[in-house]
Amino acid sequence: MSFCRSARAGGRAALGSNGNYNVRHVASDHGALLDSSHRRLGRNPLEIDMKNNYASALSASERVAWKLDDVFNQDAVLDFSQPFLPETLVDSAPLTWLSATERRTLNQIRAHGYLSIFGLVEEFILPFVMQRLQARASAEMPERRALLGFAAEEAKHIELFQRFKTVFRKGFGHACDVMGPASDIQAHVLAHSELSVGLLVLHIEWMTQWHYVEMVRDDGELEPNFRRLLHEHWKEESQHARIDGFIVEALAEAATEQERERAFREYLSLLAFLDAGLKQQVVFDRSAFERATRRALSDAEAAQFMRVQQQAQRRTYLGSGVNHPQLRATVERIYPQGARALRESSELYG
Numbered sequence: 001m002s003f004c005r006s007a008r009a010g011g012r013a014a015l016g017s018n019g020n021y022n023v024r025h026v027a028s029d030h031g032a033l034l035d036s037s038h039r040r041l042g043r044n045p046l047e048i049d050m051k052n053n054y055a056s057a058l059s060a061s062e063r064v065a066w067k068l069d070d071v072f073n074q075d076a077v078l079d080f081s082q083p084f085l086p087e088t089l090v091d092s093a094p095l096t097w098l099s100a101t102e103r104r105t106l107n108q109i110r111a112h113g114y115l116s117i118f119g120l121v122e123e124f125i126l127p128f129v130m131q132r133l134q135a136r137a138s139a140e141m142p143e144r145r146a147l148l149g150f151a152a153e154e155a156k157h158i159e160l161f162q163r164f165k166t167v168f169r170k171g172f173g174h175a176c177d178v179m180g181p182a183s184d185i186q187a188h189v190l191a192h193s194e195l196s197v198g199l200l201v202l203h204i205e206w207m208t209q210w211h212y213v214e215m216v217r218d219d220g221e222l223e224p225n226f227r228r229l230l231h232e233h234w235k236e237e238s239q240h241a242r243i244d245g246f247i248v249e250a251l252a253e254a255a256t257e258q259e260r261e262r263a264f265r266e267y268l269s270l271l272a273f274l275d276a277g278l279k280q281q282v283v284f285d286r287s288a289f290e291r292a293t294r295r296a297l298s299d300a301e302a303a304q305f306m307r308v309q310q311q312a313q314r315r316t317y318l319g320s321g322v323n324h325p326q327l328r329a330t331v332e333r334i335y336p337q338g339a340r341a342l343r344e345s346s347e348l349y350g
């Protein structure tokens, strides 16, 4: 595929001395804990009563469900005098030559990219969940209803992000290109084994939890409509992390050791694939920044912009997943030999 078509640390997470995020929470407010002492398949407490777990996830989903029009109306007005994303994700501070206004412009470009990339990944999460539903056509009703709800919510989120992008572009006034196209990314990802895609989806779901709980929730300086949108998205996503965890557990249980190893390797290759897309995204972000600020970066500024922003993108989408304790606990259990490769990925992606 190609990635060339169009198109303040106010939270509790902080960059550590090694450049990695320090993680202090181990599960979402609604998330199911995985006991890392259960390293062998067959001893996972989630297997004890899968039916009740699905029923519990389903009822939690129904309690927090919302309607699209109640969360983000097409007539919404965004306040462009405020930052949208936490500085921990944007990492504009090293670019000391930015004025305060330029820093905010970069923040808003990154926020547009943030939700656009969520929309892109949800385009492959949706068919992944629907395929699982089809494969589980004779499962107990709570499982089928939980999968149906998961898929319906992701479809709604894709539309939510589209609405946001339309409103954003109108108010921002400059084009912001996004990596893709989504159909190419979807086709590439779904060509891999179901277990590897399940791991990637788990990575994304826990990453989403981490960003909101640790970085967005307590940051009162963010644009209120954007922050509320992330809050509502997070509420429904909380159950996705649980449900995808059940899917991964079931797929791993049915796989041979060789299949689990292959799936883990494929998961790493999918991270590298997304990393190439993120590199392209930084090129798009630089162009959008120059258009919006009417400023041409010098060679030295452009080189620093590319280096700092590429690492910020990596930390946001890749490091936040490979460093997440829940993702690591799952890998430890289904493919313990993968721990070293995860540590190496953590070094690369921050």
Ligand SMILES: [Fe+2]
Pocket (backbone or CB within 6 Å): 122, 153, 154, 157, 233, 237
């Ligand atoms: Fe979502």
Ligand SMILES: [Fe+2]
Pocket (backbone or CB within 6 Å): 125, 154, 205, 237, 240
């Ligand atoms: Fe999700």
